[in-house]
Amino acid sequence: MQLVFATNNLNKLKEVQSLIPDHFKLLSLKDIGCFEDVPETQLTIEGNAIQKAEYIKEQYGFDCFADDTGLEVESLNKEPGVFSARYAGEQRDANDNMNKLLQNLEGKPNRSAQFKTVIALHLNNKLETFTGICKGEITETKQGNEGFGYDPIFKAKGYTKTFAEISLEEKNKIGHRGKAVKQLVLFLNELR
Incomplete structure (x- = not known):
């Protein structure tokens, strides 16, 4: 089975490729000749994932899936949430985003947070969604060099290291x- 993963983020692509079994051929947006920015104008993580999957299906005709991820910080009313990638501005700079978040958390004792990913699958003219949540907390400082995005300041519940200090295998x-x-793979395997 061939599926397009609707992302231009090479880090996400690498992460997901390591989780998808070999009997699925994963294509990137580049592989199908999509070089434009896929719209992400919804106000929810779910909405953005669905919008991206529908766009690729409508514009390119491929069965596909898209994800959207947000970091939700409890004491900041679930900010940055759907705006995680551009929290500090349209330049989408991870360091700027982390710096803004750390600054906004100064003096707040509650550092509880969760990462939320929603995957929208557009397959055989049907739409399915799958949600993954990882609870944890925001550290006081950046730690580690692995991963991407907010990984250097996010520590999963029960862990002493940030996502940027653990292996990709462990993070997955x-x-x-x-x-x-x-969840996506389980669903696809049931269709075989």
Whole structure:
């Protein structure tokens, strides 16, 4: 089975490819000749994932899936949420985003947060969604060099290291995206 993963984020692509069994051929947007920015104008994580999957199906005709992920911080009313990638501005800079978040959390004792990923699958003219959540907390400082996005300041519940200090394999076992992709794979395997 061939599926398009509707992302231009090479880090996400690498993470998801490591979770998808070999009998699924995963194509990137580049592979199908899609070089434009896929719209993400919805106000929810679910809405953005669905919008991206529908766009690729309508514009390119491929069965596909898309994800959207947000970091939701309890004491900041679930910010940055759907705006996680551009929290500090349209430049979408991970360091700027982390710095803004750390600054907004100064003096707040509650550092509880969760990563939420929603995957929208557009297959055989039907739409399915899968949600993965990883609860944890925001650290006081950036730690580690692995991962991407907010990984250097997010520590999963029960862990002493941030996502940027653990291996991709470990992150996929406990992380939000890994949980959502596992649900997607189970669903696809049932169709075989």
